[in-house]
Amino acid sequence: MGVEAPPTETERPEERPPGRSLGALVKATEFDTRMLGMLAALAVVWVLFHILSGGTFLTPRNLWNLSVQTTVVAIMATGMVLVIVSRNIDLSVGSMLGLIGMTMAVVQVEILPDIIGLDHPATWVIALAVGITLGALLGGLQGFIVAYVGVPSFIVTLGGLLVWRGVAWSLSSGRTIAPMDSTYQLLGGGSRGSIGELGSWILGILACAGIAALLVNGRRQRQRFKFRLRPLWADITLGVIGCALVLGAIRVLNSYYLPPQVARQVAEERGIAFPEGGLNIPLGIAYPVLIAIGVTLVMTFIANQRRFGRYVFSIGGNPEAAELGGINTRRTVVKTFMLMGMLVAISAAVSTARLNAAVSGLGTLSELYVIAAAVIGGTSLAGGVGTIPGAVLGALVMQSLQSGMVLLRVDAPLQDIVVGLVLVAAVTFDTIYRRRAAR
Amino acid sequence: MTEQTPLVELRNINVAFGGVHAVENVSIDLYAGEVLALVGGNGAGKSTLIKTLSGAHRADAGEIRVDGRPVTIATPRDAKALGVETTYQTLALADNIDAPGNIFLGRELTTRFGNLDDSAMEDTTRKLMGRLNPKFQNFKVPVASLSGGQRQSVAIARAVHFNARILIMDEPTAALGPAETAQVKELIRQLKQEGLGIILISHDIHDVFDLADRISVMLTGKLVGTVKKTDVTIDEVLAMIIIGKLPGEVTKSELAELHG
Numbered sequence: 001m002g003v004e005a006p007p008t009e010t011e012r013p014e015e016r017p018p019g020r021s022l023g024a025l026v027k028a029t030e031f032d033t034r035m036l037g038m039l040a041a042l043a044v045v046w047v048l049f050h051i052l053s054g055g056t057f058l059t060p061r062n063l064w065n066l067s068v069q070t071t072v073v074a075i076m077a078t079g080m081v082l083v084i085v086s087r088n089i090d091l092s093v094g095s096m097l098g099l100i101g102m103t104m105a106v107v108q109v110e111i112l113p114d115i116i117g118l119d120h121p122a123t124w125v126i127a128l129a130v131g132i133t134l135g136a137l138l139g140g141l142q143g144f145i146v147a148y149v150g151v152p153s154f155i156v157t158l159g160g161l162l163v164w165r166g167v168a169w170s171l172s173s174g175r176t177i178a179p180m181d182s183t184y185q186l187l188g189g190g191s192r193g194s195i196g197e198l199g200s201w202i203l204g205i206l207a208c209a210g211i212a213a214l215l216v217n218g219r220r221q222r223q224r225f226k227f228r229l230r231p232l233w234a235d236i237t238l239g240v241i242g243c244a245l246v247l248g249a250i251r252v253l254n255s256y257y258l259p260p261q262v263a264r265q266v267a268e269e270r271g272i273a274f275p276e277g278g279l280n281i282p283l284g285i286a287y288p289v290l291i292a293i294g295v296t297l298v299m300t301f302i303a304n305q306r307r308f309g310r311y312v313f314s315i316g317g318n319p320e321a322a323e324l325g326g327i328n329t330r331r332t333v334v335k336t337f338m339l340m341g342m343l344v345a346i347s348a349a350v351s352t353a354r355l356n357a358a359v360s361g362l363g364t365l366s367e368l369y370v371i372a373a374a375v376i377g378g379t380s381l382a383g384g385v386g387t388i389p390g391a392v393l394g395a396l397v398m399q400s401l402q403s404g405m406v407l408l409r410v411d412a413p414l415q416d417i418v419v420g421l422v423l424v425a426a427v428t429f430d431t432i433y434r435r436r437a438a439r
Numbered sequence: 440m441t442e443q444t445p446l447v448e449l450r451n452i453n454v455a456f457g458g459v460h461a462v463e464n465v466s467i468d469l470y471a472g473e474v475l476a477l478v479g480g481n482g483a484g485k486s487t488l489i490k491t492l493s494g495a496h497r498a499d500a501g502e503i504r505v506d507g508r509p510v511t512i513a514t515p516r517d518a519k520a521l522g523v524e525t526t527y528q529t530l531a532l533a534d535n536i537d538a539p540g541n542i543f544l545g546r547e548l549t550t551r552f553g554n555l556d557d558s559a560m561e562d563t564t565r566k567l568m569g570r571l572n573p574k575f576q577n578f579k580v581p582v583a584s585l586s587g588g589q590r591q592s593v594a595i596a597r598a599v600h601f602n603a604r605i606l607i608m609d610e611p612t613a614a615l616g617p618a619e620t621a622q623v624k625e626l627i628r629q630l631k632q633e634g635l636g637i638i639l640i641s642h643d644i645h646d647v648f649d650l651a652d653r654i655s656v657m658l659t660g661k662l663v664g665t666v667k668k669t670d671v672t673i674d675e676v677l678a679m680i681i682i683g684k685l686p687g688e689v690t691k692s693e694l695a696e697l698h699g
Contacts, residue, residue: 227561227562305555306554307547307553307555310544310547314533314544316533317532317533317535317536317581318533318534320529321531321532321544322544322545323515324515324525324527325544325546326515326516326519326545327544384533384535
């Protein structure tokens with residue numbers, strides 16, 4: 001079959017000369033308008049809380065805490081997106097977090113000290129590896145029953161919700177297991193668990209270089225096939241905005257300082273003279289935040305750039321088409337559940353490290369927050385639609401609401417009411433938006 | 440048609456669902472550069488028969504030969520490896536994915552690191568569509584937002600891109616308007632010119648007479664017969680479809696009844 005010359009790359013009239021307005025920028029950069037809407041909503045929530053709380057919300061201290069508090073749900077939400085996109089659901093993540101957290105605690109508190117000694121430098125790695133392996137196994141088991149036996153995921157993971165919680169309880173007989181290994185504790189953030197000022201700036205500069213590289217690579221890809229290029233000014237604006245956001249965030253995180261007592265200790269350890277007026281040692285990016293960012297990047301890459309991600313979306317769009325395309329849909333579904341389990345393990349590590357203990361109720365109800373984050377972030381429960389960064393943003397929105405209400409001293413029941421209403425409202429807006437967009 | 444080895448032979452194919460014989464002892468063959476129409480009423484077993492060739496369903500008994508050699512087709516992947524491609528009546532497109540993503544579904548182009556090479560897939564799709572449907576321009580939107588004809592051309596593009604030699608088309612014009620139907624017909628003629636063997640399933644007897652070289656008629660799971668288009672009239676084919684009688688067997692009064 002001869003292939004004729006490619007059609008000339010004609011510019012469609014509606015795409016021609018973009019004016020330099022905001023609308024034109026959005027169009028030229030092909031930026032997701034839903035994502036912009038969410039960012040705007042988040043900004044409104046933040047400013048509102050800042051005003052209502054008398055100026056305590058948008059402070060480095062609160063934002064730093066917010067960044068750390070968001071991580072546990074955000075990490076799991078990235079996996080939940082793929083599970084929901086493939087037309088499944090995982091209700092067991094909260095209980096699984098409890099079980100895996102408890103297991104990692106038992107491993108490092110009761111088993112490893114007898115074998116390799118207390119506070120061995122390898123303890124945290126071994127505990128984490130055990131947790132991630134367990135997560136893959138539990139998730140894989142649920143995925144196997146869903147994909148190969150054909151039991152609906154709602155039922156399988158509802159069972160998992162009860163079973164894993166029960167197993168966690170019997171593992172510890174209801175005890176609290178503490179304290180955690182000292183290196184492992186860093187995974188949870190805390191006053192020592194940050195990469196510090198210099199580290200944060202270096203990371204920020206690397207991130208900017210990364211953004212630039214992505215944009216340049218994007219242009220190069222399009223040039224390779226002589227596709228119409230985005231206007232250069234749009235790419236540059238996009239890069240500048242991206243870098244400004246990254247560096248701004250790092251500046252905020254670097255403006256939160258260690259509490260005076262810890263600062264004194266650190267100064268002594270480092271042999272710095274502790275001045276009379278106190279010493280401002282910036283925390284910078286917390287380790288759990290770093291982990292969450294890493295997870296988000298890797299999961300976004302998997303979802304958009306790997307075959308596995310494409311298959312997950314195709315199954316969500318039309319399972320029959322995926323099957324006829326020669327895709328092993330069952331294996332793909334099992335993999336999404338395994339991945340979910342591994343991410344639960346990472347979240348379990350962050351949350352036990354942060355608490356410095358494993359308690360039997362750990363992770364209770366977090367399945368609901370994780371699902372809510374994914375859904376607020378634009379994941380459709382009908383399957384086929386969803387983005388990883390959207391879910392992370394969804395987690396941030398929910399956490400902002402919660403910590404804002406704590407700042408305002410809103411009662412716990414009212415907090416639940418607000419979060420519930422916001423969930424329904426967000427999905428309502430989204431449904432209306434999609435209906436409009438479909439026309 | 441000169442005597443040559445058929446591209447495909449289906450011999451004595453049987454498929455049963457429970458106790459129901461959906462396809463019973465059916466044999467058809469297909470030559471290169473030929474359009475074979477497969478016609479029959481609803482439930483005649485046409486779709487089930489071709490599913491044994493496309494790998495979507497296994498035959499309970501019978502033999503499939505490609506280029507004269509017996510082959511086993513258990514999955515869609517097996518069929519594709521033999522150059523058998525299918526466009527389904529439902530189109531089997533993932534609505535949430537764009538045209539290049541659908542065309543390459545399950546056979547994605549990747550970079551040397553195994554990452555999806557979206558630009559290369561888009562480029563190939565543009566070239567492919569330049570040949571099949573030059574008006575097609577929406578390469579980056581989910582196919583859900585495309586028109587019926589555009590979706591059909593995506594499905595056909597997917598089938599022909601991977602060096603298909605045997606193309607099965609299940610009701611390719613059923614959901615299309617007149618202009619789009621004409622376009623798809625033109626495309627079928629073009630693919631036939633290029634030497635593909637095409638099995639066309641259609642309810643539209645005029646489309647069938649327009650496009651087919653030979654016509655195989657099925658009724659309640661059995662093959663009534665295969666006739667050359669030039670040897671029969673539309674009425675005779677209708678008689679085969681409805682009462683299951685071959686042109687020689689059918690009486691004038693029966694033919695008249697069809698119009699009654």
